[in-house]
Amino acid sequence: MPVLSPTWTVERIELLKQHFEAGLSCREIAADIGVSRNAVIGKLSRLNLTRGRTLDERRPQDRTPVPRPRKAVPRLQFEMLATIYGEADTAGVTGPIDDANRCSLMELDANSCRWPISTPGAEDFCFCGNAAHEGQPYCIGHSRLAYRPNSRARVMRG
DNA sequence: CCCTGATTCGC
DNA sequence: GCGAATCAGG
Numbered sequence: 001m002p003v004l005s006p007t008w009t010v011e012r013i014e015l016l017k018q019h020f021e022a023g024l025s026c027r028e029i030a031a032d033i034g035v036s037r038n039a040v041i042g043k044l045s046r047l048n049l050t051r052g053r054t055l056d057e058r059r060p061q062d063r064t065p066v067p068r069p070r071k072a073v074p075r076l077q078f079e080m081l082a083t084i085y086g087e088a089d090t091a092g093v094t095g096p097i098d099d100a101n102r103c104s105l106m107e108l109d110a111n112s113c114r115w116p117i118s119t120p121g122a123e124d125f126c127f128c129g130n131a132a133h134e135g136q137p138y139c140i141g142h143s144r145l146a147y148r149p150n151s152r153a154r155v156m157r158g
Numbered sequence: 159c160c161c162t163g164a165t166t167c168g169c
Numbered sequence: 170g171c172g173a174a175t176c177a178g179g
Contacts, residue, residue, distance in 0.1 A: 007171070026163065039172055041163060046170070050164070 008043060016040065020049055101129035113139035 006012075012033050019029040026044070030037040044050055101112075104126050108114060113128035114137045130139035 025161095027161085036172070037163090038174080041165090042170090042172055045164065 013043070013047075016043060017047075017049070020044060102126045103129035113137070115139070 008016075012035075015033055016029060019032060024032075026037050026040045030040040033040065103112060107129070108127055111132050113130040113132045115128035116125070128139055132138060133140050
């Protein structure tokens with residue numbers, strides 16, 4: 001007898017068929033023959049002995065190509081951010097916000113942008129001080145930062 | 159989460 | 170051709 005793994009000999013194939021027709025699960029068949037479950041299923045598929053289960057639901061004629069990331073999915077941070085926040089928005093947000101009007105808490109008035117600069121409590125802590133947008137406590141640029149349109153998730157599987 | 163079968167694809 | 174990886178349903 002060959003010491004090498006005989007893979008699928010006629011004996012194993014017979015056992016495979018017998019067990020399959022007996023109604024045993026692939027798990028049982030695999031355990032009995034001594035191979036992995038996928039090996040059994042793969043062999044059955046090759047022999048066209050599948051019980052035609054998912055074939056009906058899997059629409060064999062119009063199989064979804066399923067772009068399978070066989071290894072990795074290298075995505076640039078930029079692309080993800082652009083997708084999440086919206087391409088047009090990122091440009092506006094990342095644009096330069098005038099900080100020439102920075103002022104302290106005392107100097108803030110109703111028309112001054114109250115966006116905090118630096119960390120609260122720091123010696124140089126101050127506010128943006130730019131002209132605030134109508135009905136908003138921040139200037140245009142900082143209003144955009146405050147209103148992040150971040151609500152994109154949970155959209156999988158059609 | 160576990161299980162199952164079925165398909166895909168690298169070897 | 171084989172089977173691990175993967176997918177999809179239960």
